[in-house]
Amino acid sequence: MPLRSLLVAVSLLLAQAVHAQSYPSRPVRFIVPFSVGGGTDIFARLVGKKLGDALGQQFVVDNRAGASGIIGCELVARAAPDGYTLLMGTTGTHTTNPAVIAKLPYDPLKDFAPISLVAESPFVLFVNPALPARSVKELIALARARPGEITYGSSGVGSSAHLGFELFNQMAGIKGVHVPYKGLAPATADTAAGHLMMSWDSVPSSAPYIKDKRVRVLGIGSSKRSALMPEVPTVAESGADTGLSGFELGSWYAMFAPAGVSPEIVRLLHREVAKALAAPEVKEQFASLGAEAVGGTPEELRAVVERDLAKWAKVARDAEVKPQ
Secondary structure, X not given: OOHHHHHHHHHXXXXXXXXXXXXXXXXXXXXXXXXXXXXXXXXXXXXHHHHHHHHOOOEEXXXXXXXXXXXXXXXXXXXXXXXXXXXXXXXXXXXXXXXXXXXXXXXXXXXXXXEEEXXXXXXXXXXXXXXXXXXXXXXXXXXXXXXXXXXXXXXOOOOHHHHHXXXXXXHHOOOOEEEEOOOHHHHHHHHHHOOOOEEEEEHHHHHHHHHOOXXXXXXXXXXXXXXXXXXOOEHHHHOHHHOOXXXXXXXXXXXXXXXXXXXXXHHHHHHHHHHHHHOHHHHHHHHHOOOEEOOOOHXXXXXXXXXXXXXXXXXXXXXXXXXX
């Protein structure tokens, strides 16, 4: 390498190191690609408050909702990689959107630097009480006996709930009738009312219906029983004869920065996020929202994104969910 090029490279590295040492020297914008009040927004505000207290600068949550999270994600992907624009991404923005949307304006792997997983929230499978199925095993048997008759709701074509049911169908060897809604809340309400036979929803959203016995919960989509509903078996527990061994369905939430941000800033943010998630009050607040504070290294988060990208792309392809 010529001496001049070497000097330029060394100068850039030194500038990055100095920048990282002084970071953050002004408020940090924390983009939430969804509306105020949802889980993604609340998780970002809880973690952002802890980061601000620890690092002496405000982490200002900026809600940029629209187009299934695409607007906010694109904004972060195109932002300067200086650590002053961050993203609370989700399963949807980084793994199911790429599976069902033909031309995303961002690449979930190339355009973002992973920092840390923040939370995981399992989905709950429930049916209308009139349906003669009291376990996942009985539900599968009923669906096999009545092919094409079992109706299920989701929050729209290509949503996590829709793809989750397609995965459920593929693994169990059954075929149901998909009914898309504009959100999981109306699908849950229609399941309780008897207009649908079954649906998925989050723990807190479905809890009132389960408590009042307006729906019957059959299983939870986590890999192990959840402390939020310890009496509810996982879907995967239903047995090898159902074909559902290893089944998992839920949402994760994670912090990302634009690609190219300095490793020093990534390490600093990862370390402070880990501290925030270990705080008992944060764990309690997450649990009240039906989620578990998880954490993890940037490398672990990248592996999760890569795994789920492949998983949901295959499910969408096999189910012939057409890219939009």
